[in-house]
Amino acid sequence: MSPILIVLLMFLCLMFLFFAFGAPIAFVLGAVGVSFFYILLGPQRLLVLPNGIFETFTDEILIAIPLFIMIGNLLDKSGIADDMFEFIYKWLGPLRGGLAVGTVLVCVIIAAIVGIVGAATVTMGLIALPAMLKRGYSRNIAIGCISGGGALGFLIPPSVTMIVYCSVTGISVGQMFMGGVVPGAMLAGLYIIYIFIRSAIQPDLCPAIPKEERATWSEKLLAVKNLILPILLILSIMGTVFFGLATPTEAAALGALVAFLIVIIHGKMTWDVFTGSIYRTAVLGSMVLWIIIGVLSFSAVINTLGLAAVLTRMIESFGLNPYTVIIMMMLSLFLLGMLMDDLPIIMITAPLYVPIVTALGFDPLWYGILFILNMQMAYLTPPFGFVLFYMKGVVPPEISMGDIYKSVGPFVALQAIGLILVLLFPQLALWLPRVLG
16 A cells, blocks of 8 residues: 555544544544554564554653743742733833733743743733723734634743754754744844734724823832842753853743742742642643654654655655745645644654755754744634633623624734745745854
8 A cells, every 4th residue: 555545544534533533632643653553563662662652751851841831830820921021011002002012021021931832921911901901902803812822832942842853853952942032032023013014094993102101200110129030030941052152951940949038038938839830731741742742652653654855755756846836835734733733743744844845955953943833823713722821711701703703803914924034035944043053
């Protein structure tokens, strides 16, 4: 049987079990992978699977995943996001669209600390959304800027999705982190420009806060202290990585320690907060690791059949333009992102696509940033964009899912523009890694 036909059958089984029975994706991937491995290669070859899984799990970079999750759980109770929004409120509130722009900036800071998409989305949905709606902001702008800003957690390091991607592809995590900085800043800049332009054209969408609520200069200067701890935390994580002082795993451990101290400084550390953070870290971290186990079983069939080499030879025989192949990959990732979570997509497509990308002469780091951009768009795209469900959990009851879908449209378009720019100008992703080495 053709390797391509085998993989198509595997995908059909995967989709049937996942959507028809609603089984957990980790166990569906594992069951399909083990079943096909057994049928095609026999029971003796099953011994290959535990060896491959053990080898992957001995990579120390995976330790960074629960550590970054721990940072997010600790900061959720620290009140640091409230302090940052207070700073933004006092400095940018008097500008039309200032609160929305400030929300994007706070999302960028949270992304640079935690690396988990849901953290910024839920936090700012609880803090910034009521403040914007109270002051007459349009629902579309208010919800859209939180959703778009929250999704930046994919691209702005330290990103947990990047860590998993690198563990599968063998790309340096530090290089991947550096590659996401410029595209992440570019996307945040596009959001801010869009908000200011809409505010100028339609002043009623994003009104400035009333004069009686505006802070004095002394209050503004006093609010600057609210940025000290977030900046310290960012430097402890990303600063140590960028300047070669620590590996991403070591930086994650240092960041967890600093986050722990921040909670103590804010007077929020209790036994319940401590144990609750550890419990949630264990639950979320275990979920990620089980997905990795399931998908390693699934991708083992793809690797054993040598499907990547088969597809590469097919592409060469058809004489397809390499950029046409890349665009087709981007479209397939976008469509998969509408139906599945990012981690299964990484495990299914990376073993297949990355060898083809390399064989076509492209830089795998550049393709990795394109992949992350696609996942970021997918998290904002109906029907199964996870950011949309995060937002639904924090918006007022009168805001429907249709309102949320409508609000993210312009930000998905801006992300598509960012994807196209990185596709056309690879140096946006490759310049900083090459400069910093």
